[in-house]
Amino acid sequence: MTEGPRPRPTLRDIATALGLSVNTVSRALGDKDSVSASTRAAVQAEAARIGYVPNTLARSLVLGSAMTLGLVITNPSNPFYAQLISSIELRVRAQGYSLLLLVTDESVENEQRATEALRRSAVDGAVVVPVQAEWDHWRRVRDSGIPLVFVNRDVPELDCDMVGVDYERGSYEATSHLIAGGARRLLLLEEDLPITTTADRITGFRRAMADAGLAVPDDSVRTVPTRRYDSLALPWQPEEAYRFAQSLELPDAIVTGNDYFALGLLRLLAERGLDVPGDVAITGYGDHPYAAYLQTPLTTVRLPAAEVGSTAVDLLMQRLKASGAERPRKTLIRPELVIRASAPIARPSQPTAESGSPPEEPAMHRL
Incomplete structure (x- = not known):
């Protein structure tokens, strides 16, 4: 008889195996200082053994953050944008975030659909290469509380952060x-x-x-x-x-x-x-x-595609962490x-x- 798929490993499985509370296991996997180094090592080893993968949706509900950034690009076949995507992905991953990539093909209709996807996914922020034909849909994204950093092309009507090439x-x-x-x-x-x-x-x-x-x-x-x-x-x-x-x-x-x-x-x-x-x-x-x-x-x-990408992500992270109403920055890289x-x-x-x-x-x- 063929076995069905195994249940997804949980925090409770790790806690039961080690005789710990679920709360302790969660804090150990989150690298909290209140957990000893030996307990943290044991929890991480057991998580690796049973193939435990954190539930990012549950984590986002607890933290109030999707831990995901959006990247809206017009044309990934352009070598500049290919380098830009790679640079942004590396920087985003280093910050502990995931990346949602959306391609517009220089189409306003595709871009409008991309903005709806960003809002449905509740991304924390987005780096955007805009089509530059219309911008009301970007206004709705910004007004919904999602900070935007425009890259390579600006939308001055929205007064958002922008990073580009001179x-x-x-x-x-x-x-x-x-x-x-x-x-x-x-x-x-x-x-x-x-x-x-x-x-x-x-x-x-x-x-x-x-x-x-x-x-x-x-x-x-x-x-x-x-x-x-x-x-x-x-x-x-x-x-x-x-x-x-x-x-x-x-x-x-x-x-x-x-x-x-x-x-x-x-x-x-x-x-x-x-x-x-x-x-x-x-x-x-x-x-x-x-x-x-x-x-x-x-x-x-x-x-300087890589520098543009990393600068845009850094600026977006600053915007996410900022408590005040700092004016948007326009940065051109030579x-x-x-x-x-x-x-x-x-x-x-x-x-x-x-x-x-x-x-x-x-x-x-x-x-």
Whole structure:
């Protein structure tokens, strides 16, 4: 006869085996100081022997906390967000919390469903990459008592904590580096997605051009139609920039909003027999793993994904522990320009990105 599943081990099983009270066992497993080291060791050993797993739901009822944080992400296929998820999960686990991951695929409808899931699950707080199309559903989450930390994109209407990358500065430094290397006719290829990260990179490009005294015609910023119109959460494709650039009059240098666009451009230039950076210099954005291993290694902007994730969790934990009404913090973390062979080194007679005028600092904390 086949045996059925064994009953789930309980605190009472451990207490009976050791001749202790259930309360003592509970305190021993909770590392309370009132339990001796020998009793704690015996309880932990017996719990391991019988395969006892704490009932997190019961614990949350006792503590008044789900010990769970939410993470709402738009696009986990994006390498930046993949690193962000890993960083947040490690930080959350170190704090003794579990993580509830919800993916919106850049859809407002999916995001609205995610907010309902957060409220039903009674998470203690949430780290959120918002779609940025609507925000009333996030207002309802905040007003229900769940603290929010927005990541990478802000929702200024809600005045919540926010941690992100200084995308404007990264674009400014990449553009300034190309100008310092002798480029005078520059083009920015960006993704056609109405989010603040794209707008910030465009602002950084225009500011660097203006600071160098160069004209910034309207057609110096071009947006690439992509498959993300079918699903905004799809990853970028090198093919999209490759096809788009075939009809362009090539300038001295091209700044791209992501490394995938730069990869498509490198193929097009190679097919035309053009030298990089001699004929056309190129910079990317993201510093994805392949960037350093191309035939012409890519100058690009490295994003501090792990630092953004850990900073967001730390800020959320501070918010959970805070007793006062501290004002929300806006934190931008500076990216790093990684100089490789696809962009020329600055000419001695030209100003370098470091010596040029940096963009004005907005009124927010920067790391």
